[in-house]
Amino acid sequence: MEARVEAEVTRGGPAGAPGHEIRRVEPERPWVDVMGGASRLEIGVLDHGFIALVDVMPRLVPQGQTADSAVVRAARVSYGEGTKKVSEDRGLIRYLMRHRHTTPFEMVEVAFHVAMPVFVARQWIRHRTANVNEYSARYSIVRDRFYRPGLEAVRKQSASNRQGGEEAFDLGDDQQRATAEAFLAYIDRVEAGYPEYLSLTERGVSREMARIGLPQSVYTEWYWKCDLHNTLRFLSLRLDAHAQLEIRAYASAMMALLEPLAPHTLEAFRDYEMGAMRLTRLEIEALKDAMAGGAGEIASENKRERAEWEEKKGRLGVG
Ligand SMILES: Cc1cc2nc3c(=O)[nH]c(=O)nc-3n(C[C@H](O)[C@H](O)[C@H](O)COP(=O)(O)OP(=O)(O)OC[C@H]3O[C@@H](n4cnc5c(N)ncnc54)[C@H](O)[C@@H]3O)c2cc1C
Structure with a gap:
């Protein structure tokens, strides 16, 4: 850390009271x-x-x-x-x-x-x-700014992860393209309510009430x-x-x-x-097994846990 080069003492405190000494230290650089x-x-x-x-x-x-x-x-x-x-x-x-x-x-x-x-x-x-x-x-007033993903960014519901939506619709497939377009049309309809939000605030509806109708986008x-x-x-x-x-x-x-x-x-x-990976006790056992020439199977019946281990094995280049 930087060296301190100069010290200067300032005496403070109310008149008559013991002073607090403030020592000012200048940086070296x-x-x-x-x-x-x-x-x-x-x-x-x-x-x-x-x-x-x-x-x-x-x-x-x-x-x-x-x-x-x-x-x-x-x-x-x-x-x-x-x-x-x-x-x-x-x-x-x-x-x-x-x-x-x-x-x-x-x-x-x-x-x-x-x-x-x-x-x-x-x-x-x-x-x-x-x-x-x-x-x-x-x-x-909430500004007229809404998130609208591009058509190529509309994602499908993931089959393996209920919270996820990783894969985009295949726009080369007519049916999938139509679904992605229908989603954007729906987004546009919801956003089209914005002028009504504005006009209701102008007609005296409180801003705290009017905003209730605005979308999450x-x-x-x-x-x-x-x-x-x-x-x-x-x-x-x-x-x-x-x-x-x-x-x-x-x-x-x-x-x-x-x-x-x-x-x-x-x-x-x-x-x-x-870039790190956390391994559970069961995964370490499975890894040891794989390194000893075994199948490297995890001792768990849980589908999710097994899938997670498969994903980690892929990253580790095992099995
Ligand atoms: C992929 C993903 C999916 C998620 N899904 C959901 C979901 O479906 N539903 C949902 O509700 N949430 C969900 N979350 C939110 C998640 O549960 C956490 O609330 C969020 O990630 C914040 O993490 P945190 O508590 O570690 O962070 P912070 O709130 O920043 O806290 C950091 C750490 O401080 C400590 N801490 C902070 N506040 C307290 C407290 N009051 N008491 C004790 N310790 C405290 C804890 O150690 C905590 O880990 C999800 C998050 C992710 C990343």
Whole structure:
């Protein structure tokens, strides 16, 4: 961490009371803005949405460093001076991530301004460790912005996962194309109610009542602030293939904004979280069996669990 070069003592406190000594320490190197002087760094998402990084803590870091420095600074308080000499920042961050020593990552805070459809916001708000302030549809008129996927992006219900819809309709097949078009026509009909929403507010219906008729595809906005540890948790869950495609698009843009900010942390997150795989006791037994030349079958009758193991075996190149 940066060396401290100058100390200056200021005496304070009310007249007559014992003074509080404030020791001012100058940085050895000049401070630089981790956002490069930008007021926001924004990426467009979906048809009308965006995610913009609007603030970071630490915003200023010693020249040549990134927000990773706040993680390292906090971690070194637990390991003391001795470790400082042997572990360089990247190695320490990777150690912390591997061993789930999470609190140092909470020393970095990130704040985003996001515009997203209400159905995405409903999933996002479940991440309770963030601080959120949302656009008020009681106070203000909801803007005329609705999410409308392209025809090629209309997805079928997954046969294997009741929550999922991964596969797009085959637009070369007349029947499937007609179904995808019917879905978009339905979306258009729902959105066509917007002028009525406006006119009802003009006729005196309260905004808090009028908004009840708006669909989940309408866009909302919020400011979302969270520490880096819980932001990575959000990314881990929402970049996953099981998360809905639309929220994944936001998570992916968020990751792109975070990467230059705390590069060692994000690299460790890729290596030890995103690219990692959790094996259960039964899966380890099955893996040992496969490595000993057996069938590598998991000792479970549960169809879902068996399918999950097959998926992992595929990733491991086993069996
Ligand atoms: C693919 C997918 C499908 C999902 N499907 C559904 C669904 O069908 N229905 C549904 O309701 N939700 C669903 N969810 C939401 C999910 O159950 C979690 O609520 C959401 O992912 C937030 O995760 P989290 O609680 O770990 O995050 P956060 O709320 O950010 O919490 C982070 C961690 O802090 C701790 N914590 C936070 N608040 C509390 C608290 N009050 N008490 C104790 N510990 C706390 C916990 O350790 C928690 O893991 C789904 C999520 C995903 C990713």
